[in-house]
Amino acid sequence: MNERERRRPDPVIEAYRAGIDRTLLRENLKLTPEERILKLMELQRLAEELRRAGEAVRAQDFDSIYDPENLLAEGGSEGR
Numbered sequence: 001m002n003e004r005e006r007r008r009p010d011p012v013i014e015a016y017r018a019g020i021d022r023t024l025l026r027e028n029l030k031l032t033p034e035e036r037i038l039k040l041m042e043l044q045r046l047a048e049e050l051r052r053a054g055e056a057v058r059a060q061d062f063d064s065i066y067d068p069e070n071l072l073a074e075g076g077s078e079g080r
Helices: 003-007 011-017 022-030 033-059 068-074
Strands: none
Touching: none
């Protein structure tokens, strides 16, 4: 591989680079390792909370949730 070929950017890498938010990377790199771990732990807590909420919704009886009579009684159809 000659010098010219080495300097030419790989089109696949360039396509990925276009979608990367470098400012977010820079801000994250300003944090200490401990701060990064704490942010990761908070993100994991959020993911777990969302997972539990999704399970709770899926466990409900959708027929009773979306029954038009229940929606009218609860005022859920207002503004639609």
